[in-house]
């Protein structure tokens with residue numbers, strides 16, 4: 182595509198709208214460009230002091246470098262960024278229906294049809310990312326957003342890397358989505374996202390991730406490393422088959438994304454008008 186010159190942006194270029202959410206490193210605001218054409222977007226503010234303190238400046242740089250070159254309907258766009266003396270601002274695509282995990286906690290769990298359509302979009306987006314040798318590494322409901330028509334958008338590439346990676350991760354946040362190779366600090370590749378897709382499918386349908394142990398982090402580690410997978414009777418044989426083929430200890434045995442897109446549980450719910 183023609184390289185459109187990225188102009189310099191400043192906070193004064195925007196009318197500030199309502200706050201959208203409060204992340205760990207700063208707030209997200211709905212904003213609109215003052216000059217025509219008036220674009221609505223989400224502005225994520227990150228405080229430089231906090232970024233330096235948490236030693237994540239490299240990750241932010243990598244996120245900006247990676248996400249600015251991504252174009253996919255199920256990947257949240259990062260249009261650009263700018264900074265002032267104290268803050269960095271990420272200019273993000275506005276996701277009209279907000280955070281997916283809020284819907285998940287409101288409903289408790291999703292129907293097989295809704296879950297299947299989300300996983301279909303996830304698999305498509307992951308195929309695109311892996312095609313560009315980008316591993317997301319942090320697939321979980323908290324990093325998923327919903328567009329104005331309910332379409333899924335993968336956001337927050339704060340942990341993404343160019344494959345393969347084996348960077349030690351200061352494990353913050355939930356471990357529930359980590360595959361055995363990362364829990365054991367071994368080399369990992371894009372197949373970590375296959376594992377996370379299996380965990381996500383399980384959590385959409387059941388309302389909690391498969392290896393969760395609220396009482397102890399170590400137990401969660403152990404359950405992941407053992408692939409201690411139990412299904413409640415409520416879910417269909419087809420989706421148990423898909424989840425079991427993604428939650429394989431050996432990364433090489435995990436179902437390929439192309440096979441996920443052809444799996445009966447995905448095909449049966451695919452929208453006819455596509």
Ligand SMILES: O=C(O)Cn1ncc2ncnc(NCCc3cnc(NC(=O)Nc4cccc(Cl)c4)s3)c21
Nearest residue numbers: 201202206209223237240274275276279336337339
């Ligand atoms: O989700 C909400 O709070 C509310 N919400 N509602 C609608 C909506 N539309 C768009 N975006 C929203 N939120 C921002 C989502 C992000 C995308 N990319 C990110 N990147 C990031 O945080 N990077 C980052 C930060 C700190 C450290 C490091 Cl290492 C990396 S955050 C929206």
